[in-house]
Amino acid sequence: MGKKDVVIAAYYETKYARRSGRSVYDFAGEAASGVLQNAGLKKEDIDGLAVLTSFSGANEPFWSVRVCEALALSPRWLQMVDVGGASAVVAVARAAEAIRDKRAETVMILGVDSPTTEWNTVYKGYRAEFEEPYGPMGPPGLFALFQRRVMKELGITLEHLGKIAITQRNHARLNPNALLRDEMTMESYINSRMVSDPLRLFDSVMFCDGGGALIVTTAENAETITDKPVYILGWGEYHNFNGSDPLPDVTQTGFQLATPPALKEADVKIDDIKTFQPYDDFTVAVAMQLAECGFTSREELPKYIENTDFSITGDLPLNTGGGQLSVGQPGLASGMVNLIEGVRQLRGEAGERQVKDANPTLVTGLGVVTLARHWHSNIVMVLGV
Amino acid sequence: MGRPVPKPTNITKPFWEATRQNKLVIQYCKDCGTYTWYPRPVCMKCMSRNLEWKEVSGKGKVYSYTITHIAPKGFEDQVPYIVASIDLDEGVRILSNIVDCKPDEVEIGMRVEVIFEDLSEDMKLPVFKPSK
Ligand SMILES: [Zn+2]
Numbered sequence: 001m002g003k004k005d006v007v008i009a010a011y012y013e014t015k016y017a018r019r020s021g022r023s024v025y026d027f028a029g030e031a032a033s034g035v036l037q038n039a040g041l042k043k044e045d046i047d048g049l050a051v052l053t054s055f056s057g058a059n060e061p062f063w064s065v066r067v068c069e070a071l072a073l074s075p076r077w078l079q080m081v082d083v084g085g086a087s088a089v090v091a092v093a094r095a096a097e098a099i100r101d102k103r104a105e106t107v108m109i110l111g112v113d114s115p116t117t118e119w120n121t122v123y124k125g126y127r128a129e130f131e132e133p134y135g136p137m138g139p140p141g142l143f144a145l146f147q148r149r150v151m152k153e154l155g156i157t158l159e160h161l162g163k164i165a166i167t168q169r170n171h172a173r174l175n176p177n178a179l180l181r182d183e184m185t186m187e188s189y190i191n192s193r194m195v196s197d198p199l200r201l202f203d204s205v206m207f208c209d210g211g212g213a214l215i216v217t218t219a220e221n222a223e224t225i226t227d228k229p230v231y232i233l234g235w236g237e238y239h240n241f242n243g244s245d246p247l248p249d250v251t252q253t254g255f256q257l258a259t260p261p262a263l264k265e266a267d268v269k270i271d272d273i274k275t276f277q278p279y280d281d282f283t284v285a286v287a288m289q290l291a292e293c294g295f296t297s298r299e300e301l302p303k304y305i306e307n308t309d310f311s312i313t314g315d316l317p318l319n320t321g322g323g324q325l326s327v328g329q330p331g332l333a334s335g336m337v338n339l340i341e342g343v344r345q346l347r348g349e350a351g352e353r354q355v356k357d358a359n360p361t362l363v364t365g366l367g368v369v370t371l372a373r374h375w376h377s378n379i380v381m382v383l384g385v
Numbered sequence: 386m387g388r389p390v391p392k393p394t395n396i397t398k399p400f401w402e403a404t405r406q407n408k409l410v411i412q413y414c415k416d417c418g419t420y421t422w423y424p425r426p427v428c429m430k431c432m433s434r435n436l437e438w439k440e441v442s443g444k445g446k447v448y449s450y451t452i453t454h455i456a457p458k459g460f461e462d463q464v465p466y467i468v469a470s471i472d473l474d475e476g477v478r479i480l481s482n483i484v485d486c487k488p489d490e491v492e493i494g495m496r497v498e499v500i501f502e503d504l505s506e507d508m509k510l511p512v513f514k515p516s517k
Contacts, residue, residue: 126423129391133510134482135460136468137453144451145470152493196468197452197488244429246420246477250449371423372448372470372480 002266006096007229008383009222010039013212013340016179016328019116020209024056025070027112027211032071035108035213039225048104049075050091052111052211053082055331056118067110077104083239084367085279086377087111088335093379095216096232106221112211113331131371137196139281139369144199146250146374147284151198153251154291154298158198160305161283162189164318165202165325167310168280172322174312174353179208179328203283205324211333212340228347228385233360234265235381242373254378255292255364263294266382268360270294273382275361276316277342279335280323285375289364293380317355320345335365346385360384387459390505397424399438404509407501411477413439422477443499444516445473452488467491471513485514 012034014027036043049071051064060066064080077098081087088111095107136142150156166189172178184202192202215225222229241254263270270293278289287305290296295316296304310318321327321341324334344350345358361383368376393401403410412421414428414436421429421436428436450469453460460466467483469491483491484500497513504510 128389129393129397130423131480132457133388133391133504134468134480134512135388135453135457135463135466136451136480137455137457140455141451141453141457141468145449145468148451148493149449194452194454197454197465199451246422246429247472248478372478 002233004231005219006099006232007217007219007222008092008214008232008343009217009225009229010035010215011212011340011343012038013177013336014112014210016177016208016210016330018179018208020114021117022114022209024054024112024114024118025067027114027209028067028070028110031110031112031211031213032108035215039215041106041215041225043073045106046073046108047075048077048095048098048107049073050079050081050095050107050109052087052091053080053084053332054113055115055121056113057120058082058332059120059122075104077107083377084332085281085334086365086367086379087332088339089235089363089365089379089381090237090377092214092216092232092339092381093235093237099216099218106215106217109214109216111213111333111336113333114209115207115331116209126371140199140204141196142369142372143282143284144196145372147199147203147282149250150284150288155302156284156287157302158190159186160287160302161203162186163305164283164286164310165189168319168323169326171312171320171353172326174351175321175327178322178326180206180322180326199282205281205329208328208330210330212336214340214343230343230346231384233268233382233384234262235379236261237377237379239377241378248373250374251288251298253288253292253374255289255380258378258380259293262380262382266360266384268382273316273360273362275320275342275345275355275358276318277338277361277363278319279338279364279366280319280325281329281334281366283325285366286318293362293364312353312355317358320350320353320355339363342383346383388504388510389459390508396426400424401508403438403440404501404511405507407509408440409443409499409511410438411441411473411475412436420475420477422479441473441475445471445497447483447491447493447495447497448472448478449493450483450491469513471497482512483514484512490515
């Protein structure tokens with residue numbers, strides 16, 4: 001495999017809750033303190049801090065500074081990451097870059113949000129003039145446009161999307177921290193409330209409060225932290241795919257360009273990947289990533305979904321903690337759900353839902369819904385032990 | 386409809402001034418001949434600022450659509466209504482509503498044309514209806 005010089009050495013995940021009544025800073029404190037404790041580090045050991053954007057706290061110009069100050073940290077490297085749901089995995093990439101460039105040695109990555117308690121976001125740019133006057137139901141409304149086009153062009157059906165939702169729900173039933181654990185059947189999936197036809201309630205995530213933190217450091221430093229380092233083997237990212245095309249084919253995404261460099265850097269092939277933790281704000285995003293990351297071709301995607309066992313004991317265990325679709329989506333800390341589950345599986349700490357051989361794993365992030373397209377930012381990362 | 390009323394910027398003002406006269410105008414690049422949507426500070430193809438507002442036909446076809454059943458604030462009493470992405474014949478995709486059309490009659494590829502709906506006393510919003 002690829003480089004083994006930078007690792008994820010520790011993680012902490014908060015409990016998720018709806019309307020927790022807790023400030024985003026309270027979650028920041030819990031996650032920061034928790035990850036330090038899990039790593040056995042003192043706060044003076046942290047010389048880098050990456051803070052994910054948030055709906056609750058990032059509506060001011062100095063968000064990462066406020067968090068840094070609140071935690072009374074004094075790093076020599078500080079970064080805010082604001083590429084929406086892609087921010088968690090992008091933050092790991094930024095931390096690894098900084099560590100390789102010797103700008104920091106031990107970076108804390110902090111992703112917390114409290115959108116069901118404190119919603120403080122005002123969207124700028126084109127939205128108020130060229131989107132909101134038409135009344136799409138937020139991201140689900142815009143993803144519904146994407147879903148319809150994918151269904152038509154690639155032959156994806158409700159049964160394909162339902163299989164993804166049900167598989168992940170089955171995994172969530174083994175995850176005590178998942179908020180949605182009731183049994184889901186194909187019937188209950190198809191009959192779930194219509195939000196924005198063809199997109200249903202069970203195609204979509206539910207907001208919650210919470211998040212988590214990671215410690216990214218050198219392999220050398222990690223020796224004193226853990227005997228289970230998770231190596232950051234490679235990644236690729238791409239932003240605003242087809243951004244200069246006024247009539248883009250929305251069934252093509254930046255994952256096509258983000259995945260090959262990730263696999264190459266990690267020196268693995270897509271068939272070597274043992275577990276897949278794709279960003280899952282909507283079922284159609286998961287379906288598309290199966291093709292766009294190269295597990296199958298566009299043409300064979302429907303058959304591939306039908307014939308592949310995505311369960312914990314199956315061919316390609318998928319979002320083994322239930323993903324955001326069943327855990328809940330902690331605002332813009334969302335990507336931490338998939339990322340932390342990837343790390344947990346590689347460390348063999350997933351309890352009842354532990355996959356026998358999870359290594360290596362592919363974790364992805366996608367971020368920010370764009371006008372009549374799909375999403376802006378794409379990142380693919382290979383993690384291994 | 387309880388549509389929010391946009392506040393134009395110096396970039397978007399010519400667009401909203403044109404809709405007031407029932408005209409649909411789109412930014413056109415005099416250097417490379419590309420139409421850009423939504424209104425931007427530069428041409429989306431070549432980053433030129435040599436842009437002009439050109440009146441377009443207002444005709445196009447449905448690229449994708451959704452029927453809104455759960456609506457955002459202000460739109461609740463309109464459900465079910467159609468939100469669509471529409472490819473104008475001039476070559477840009479815009480988000481809009483399709484009106485004068487039953488939800489079960491809209492389909493991908495359907496021809497549509499622009500009409501203008503009053504937003505406020507001095508603003509109009511381009512929406513689309515099925516072409517005859
Ligand atoms: Zn141009």
